[in-house]
Amino acid sequence: MDKTFRMTRAGTQAGPSRPVMLAIAGDSAAGKSTLAKGLVTALGAGRCTLVCADDYHRFDREERKTLPFTALHPDCNHVPIMEQHLQLLATGQPILKPVYDHGTGLLARPELVQPRDVVIIEGLLPLHTSPSRACFDVKVYLAPPEEIRRTWKIARDTRKRGYTPAQVASELDRREAESAEFIRPQRSHADVVVRFGPIAVRNDPPDTPLSAELLLRPTIRHPDLASVLVPGMRKAIHLKLERDEDGRPVDTLHVHGYMSAEEGHVLRKMIWTTLGQGGEVPEGLGGIGRRARSEPLAITQLLLLHHLLDLAA
């Protein structure tokens, strides 16, 4: 008897159900896990599996010191294994996921991951190769202005990963060429590009909450926000037909950081209703760390949540 046939026949008869797959790609400290965390909270941990693609690092921190490239380089990551694991998760199968410990910089014992209804993969390279990209239903790329990302990275890596500010700054410089070559090109494969930052044309004081610009590419079907995008709401949110850097037509949704808490509350409620999602607006959106909060982040999460719930339905 042919072995392939035997293997197929011996497999599970009733196929596992297929999860909705969301990619959140972006450079180090671009805000990937903050974006992901709100989605997990809103969905509930029981419906959602979160995988950090940094776990596919091939070398530990000590080994990386001797290498001619940084952690951003595909050769520094188990890219074919990541592709394989994404395919397994996308078809509803469990994986034994490697584990990279950011605290110690060591590769630890792997852990069993079962895909739940929604699988979120956040990391440096989830959109780098075509087999990876093919596994996702929704692809997001985070593209904050570089000076903001630098600030975020220095703050996080000194607080949580035991580096000095000078070490982080030098690491950022060392990574720049690989960031340009491998990380940023992923932007062009995203269905949604998110840019948190100050509004370019305004000269808001430095403590003004950041706004969000969401590039919505016509590669997936975005929700119809016509009833939200009305003149009365224009100060908080508006949509603009534009051309992307490469000339492709896109919609850009501008969500303003200076809207009031009250406006934010009303806006979230309106959007949630418009999206056809019943019940209360999910809790836990927009949180940054333990205390801070961003309304544009909450709106971004709400829109992504809509895609996920819609596809999972």
Place this chain on the structure above:
Amino acid sequence: MDKTFRMTRAGTQAGPSRPVMLAIAGDSAAGKSTLAKGLVTALGAGRCTLVCADDYHRFDREERKTLPFTALHPDCNHVPIMEQHLQLLATGQPILKPVYDHGTGLLARPELVQPRDVVIIEGLLPLHTSPSRACFDVKVYLAPPEEIRRTWKIARDTRKRGYTPAQVASELDRREAESAEFIRPQRSHADVVVRFGPIAVRNDPPDTPLSAELLLRPTIRHPDLASVLVPGMRKAIHLKLERDEDGRPVDTLHVHGYMSAEEGHVLRKMIWTTLGQGGEVPEGLGGIGRRARSEPLAITQLLLLHHLLDLAA
């Protein structure tokens, strides 16, 4: 576009070549790695990938102490992941294999394994489930008499794994029920069952080299040894048509441990020529540890080698 279609299309266009898959199953210290080692030496490490299924242990030694079952229990192992990895290897794909360190009893960082021409999986449970079994071209089960296996296990675990003889003996008792429930039933799924031991009807002194009985089930096509199984060779090797424990017809190849080194040499040469394999008889067969050697082990490896080379051709 349908995601599954995209995933398929995005995959490698030219399929990877498929390795020959050999399972060597058996209880702890049944001689699995000794049997495997000679095959790897004879094939050459460049043509052969060896995987120890103990690496799929789910818990480390410390954690196992608190569990109501032993390492033999399927629930103590990542069986679905082992199945998945076997399927990947059988279709020529790499895996990120977990690693269990027998020295420390810890689960360590996983390692990348690329399947070469021949993949040998040796372990406690490779023939336990139907999806696993379907991945193999040749299935071997090692079934030495229990008193011999006990001696081997005590010798190895005290020498290499830091246990006292009393600890090993007590562990053997603790494992007996699970051995009967999960390990020994794999015997009935093997194409070849190997039993190293003294010959039952003779009362050879204790230092007589062990003989081998090879149960050859008609589930795979065994080589025609007619030209070797001649009256002049009967003292060294002979074949008997028998019924297995369950009544199924089998051939049993008896290879006698008391044959002389000269007889062994001639026999190996004859078998190798009979098998239609050109060139010299491969080196390194029959070795046990660093110094000892067994002629029946060498013959066993030679026959398995034939299957592997034949299928890999």
